[in-house]
Amino acid sequence: MAVPKRKMSRSNTRSRRANWKATVVTTTTCPQCKALMQPHIACPSCGTYKGRHYGVAERTEHQG
Numbered sequence: 001m002a003v004p005k006r007k008m009s010r011s012n013t014r015s016r017r018a019n020w021k022a023t024v025v026t027t028t029t030c031p032q033c034k035a036l037m038q039p040h041i042a043c044p045s046c047g048t049y050k051g052r053h054y055g056v057a058e059r060t061e062h063q064g
């Protein structure tokens with residue numbers, strides 16, 4: 001296993017960590033109900049994915 005030869009400086013550690021950021025969640029619009037949804041995931045408002053309906057994916061709370 002590779003082991004670091006020298007202690008990494010505080011500056012190097014901090015500059016590496018400075019580039020570790022949270023990314024904004026990409027969203028697409030649902031072709032069925034036009035609501036915002038994440039790609040490759042069943043729509044949270046109508047539960048549709050690839051032309052099929054998945055009832056378990058529908059968000060029951062936060063509605064009404």
Ligand SMILES: [Zn+2]
Pocket residue numbers: 030031032033034035043044045046047048
């Ligand atoms: Zn939908």
